[in-house]
Amino acid sequence: MKKNLLLLLLGTLSLDAQQIKSINFNGLIHLSPEVAKEISGLKEGQNLSGEATDKAILNLFKQSYFEDIFITDDGNGNITINFKEKPSIARLDLKGVVTNDKKAIEQLITIKPGNMYDELAIEKTKEKIRQFYEAKGYFDTVVDVQKEVVADNESSLFLTLNINRGENMVINDVNLVGAKVFDYSDIEPIVANKSREFMGWMWGRNDGKVKLYDLPNDSLRIQDKYFQKGYLDAKISNPYLNASFDSYTADLTYYISEGEPYKVSEVSIKAPEFLELDTDELVKDFKLEAGDRMNSEYLRRDMKKLDDLVANKGYAFVKVTPNTIKNQDDHSVSIEYEVEPGEQVYIRNVQISGNERTADRVVRRELYLTEGNLYNRTDLEDSKDALKRTSYFDEVEIKEERVDKNTLDLIVDVKEASTGSISGGIGYGSSDGLLLNASLSDTNIFGSGMKGVVSVDRSDNELSGQIGLTNPRIFDSEYSLGGTLYANDYDWDNYEEKSYGFSTTLGRKLTRDLSASLTYVIEQSKISGLNQALRNIGYKQGTNIKSSLIPAINYNSTDDFYLPRRGIIAGASVEFAGLGGDEKFTKIRSNFNYYLGLREYIDYDLILRYKADFGKIFTNGYIPINEKLYLGGLRSLRGYENRSVSPKVYNGDWYEVGGDLSFNNSFEISFPIIDRVKMRGVTFFDYGTIRGKSSSDKYPIDAKSKNRSSYGAGVEWITPIGPLQIIFAKAINPASNDDTNTFEFSIGRRF
Known part of the structure; x- marks a missing residue:
């Protein structure tokens, strides 16, 4: 506002007050004359005075559209309000920043294309950008604003923010003055600001960058560390950061009074x-x-x-x-x-949000709290876990919104996962050679909760395909029903197998975590290529029909489908083969998986896993070689080729004969690599044992219990086409007739 012009105008108007006959506008673009007139407060017939024009100009300036406003009068009561509007921002560019930072800054700042150019808003934006980089440990960030008029239109600007990101302030030393109970190594895992380690640029090493906005919280974290050891009188000072802006290095100091433990x-x-x-x-x-x-x-x-x-x-x-x-x-x-306790609370409404594809009823059937129920915290947590176990959702949050002292609403907010995929893959495994895969699958068909798959897998030893469909909740009941058509063509080291069949499963949910099922399998398999040694110990070539019934019981209390951090998966089944057909045997299988996330205890997303499988076969007539038990491969004993750990018979070479009893277990540690893309690392130790037939009339059998172990590491990654595992394994002291491998991968299996 031109103050001297306004004072002159006020002085002039005060000499000769007159009535306003008409109000005109000049230079008005973003406001209509009617709106501007209403805002000004001036009206025809009103006496033209300095007080009225002063108020009118102030009212119009408050709209933040104008650089300058002044009023002129033709001497006859016809006044004109003249405007010089601020230019609008036609385009806003950020330069000098990487893509990820650019996206974050665009969401952070308030000036957008179409806004009026405002110096105060620009200064606030520059400050926000500086604070953004300070939060990431960069200091002395400079933001330069470049304005360019659009062609000959002075009312529009191209605005460029040239950002020169500052330097990282690096902590050389963290000093705990007065500390006796703890030293830096004790508090290092819990604080955000750490001293730089040697080769700190490497993954897993501390780079020492200052995290400015975490500094106050670090004092509280150190104090809580003392409280955890009983030092209730411990006092931790505010952090003192002695920084050098010449070298961008700093020393961080805390002054500590410990007291005595309680x-x-x-x-x-x-x-x-x-x-x-x-x-x-x-x-x-x-x-x-x-x-x-x-x-x-x-x-x-x-x-x-x-x-x-x-x-x-x-x-x-x-x-x-x-x-x-x-x-x-x-x-x-x-x-x-x-x-x-307050008052008892009942559920008024349950609202579902975020399910753009999944039907509301599919979400609701997993909830243990609904309208009219008395609130229950365990029911709420179990509902959340049940939804996450479905595999339909990446994230599940159940919010509690209080209505009054006796009622609340539950807002079930989900983020849907990519449950359907059309995928093709190519890879290599040391035991299977070239691996090809093509599949069309969905665990939530059209948002109905039904699961379907059509897939084909090809490797050096395998050609297999399947078509399957399962409804896990028939008519939203506790019953499930599914069926699968499949065909396999395997070329194992000691025989060839061609099989095709059909299975159907009826299941029922017994409790929240426990379910039972009954499966019927009808399969025809053809065995060929058996050498004389395998035929001599009783195995037959030719076609066999298997007709079997498999009752099973399963328990699942985990908190997620693909990446559990808490809970148990356990199951047991008994296969009774011999309901017609040629194969007659009883096969017992059981499994136990335990998951424990350690974030609650060590403030780091480490997951411990224990997995075990047991198998036992009883002969009731005839067991073909393809139904025997084997270990080795990604699903049982890594570091050994698929199905290669088994009792063996010798006939110029060693051939697997399969086992009657097997046990294998794994100890795993999973840790984050890149959280934002759900990539994790894993280290493991596997151990397994198997035993089987111990005698032969003509051929020697290596039938001692096979005790094998391995260790290794790998990558776990939840990709858009499903969970991917890449494993590097090392067999421990393998026997001379063992077949080992070092690299395997899989797509689609839970971790």
Whole structure:
């Protein structure tokens, strides 16, 4: 605003006040004359005064459209309000930034094409960009604004923000002044700001970059580390960052007063009687008991246990407060958990969002809480786990929105996974050679929850295909039904197998985590190419018909389909072959998988896994060689070729005869590599044993129990076409007649 012009105008108008006859506008673009007139507050017939014009100009300036406004009068009461509008931004470019940063900055800043150019908004934008890079550890970032008029149109600008990202401030040393209980190595895993390690640019090493906005939280993390060891009087200063902007290096210092550790003298619970809590038994079950050294982490776990217990009685908004009384004379602390349950809460509405493809009913049938139910925390968590186990969703969140003291709404917010794919793949495995795959699959056909697959696999030893369809919840009931047509052509080392068949399975959900099923299989297989040694020990060539019934029971309490971090998968089945056909045997199979995520304990997304499988065959007549048990390969014993670990018979070479009893297990550690693309690494140790036939009339049999083990590492990656595993394995002390391999991969198997 031109202040001197306004004062002159006000002075002139005050000399000769007159009535306004007409109001005209000059230079107005973004506002209509009617709107501008309404905003100004001027009206025809009104006395033209300095006070009125001053107010009109201020009102119009508040719209943020104008660089300058002044009013002229022709002397007869006809006034003109003259505007010089701010130019609009026709295009906004960010230069000097990498793609990922550019996307983040575009979402962060508020100026967009079409906005009016405003110096204050530009300065705020420059500050936001500087803060964005400071949060990432870059200091002295410079943002230069370049303006270019669009052709001859001064009302439009091309705006370019030239960003010169600053330098990383690197921490050389972290000093804990006054610390005796802990040194830097103790607090290093929990703080965000770490000192730079040798070769810190390598993955897995600390690069030492300052994370400015995490500094205040680091002090709290260190203090909680002391609290976990019972040092309740520990005081941690604010971080002192002594930085050199010449070398962009810094030393980070905390001043610490530790105090003495405290022991728990007493633990009690104060709760209303109507909750009917057995407080004595609950205290006995707590992690933190009288006589223990105080531990803030154990305190939080006990609070959560008590909170969940009360919430399961319908008290969704329960408050558990730990009242601690410190006795500084003997360094003891008494803990009283005070429970304020509030009111019992019922579910009013359940709203489903994010399911653009999946039908609402498919989501609802997995929920254990619905409209009218009394709130239950366990039901809520089980619902979330059940949805994640379906494989339909990448993310599941159930939000609680309070309506009043007695009701709440549940908002089930899901992010749908890519469940359907048309894929083709090519790869190489040391045991199978060239691997080709083509498939059309979907675990959520048209959002109905039904699963279907059509696939063909080809390798040096295998040609197989299948067509399958399964409805896991017939008419949204607890029953499932599925069927599969399949054909296989295998060229094993010691025989060839061609088979085709059909299987159908009827299942029922017994509890939330337990289900039972009954499968019928009819299959024709043709065995050829058996050498004399295998025929001599009883195996037959030719065509066999298998007709079998397989009752099974399965348990699954995991929290995710492809990448579980918590829970157990276990199952057992018995195959009764001999309901007609040529093959007569009983085969028992069982499996047990255990998953434990350690993020809650070590603040790092490490997952421990244990997997075990057991198999046993009883002969009731005849068992063909293709139904025997074998170990080796990605699914059982990595580092050994597929089906190569077995009792063997010798006839110029060693040939696998298959086993009657097998056991294999794996210990795995999974860790993140690139979180944003769901890529993880894995290390493992496998061990397996198998035994079988121990005698032959003419040929020697190596029938001792085969005990084999291996170790290795690999990559796990949840890709758009399914989970991918790439494994490098090393057999441990293999026998001279073992077939080993070092590299395998698979697509589609859960981890």
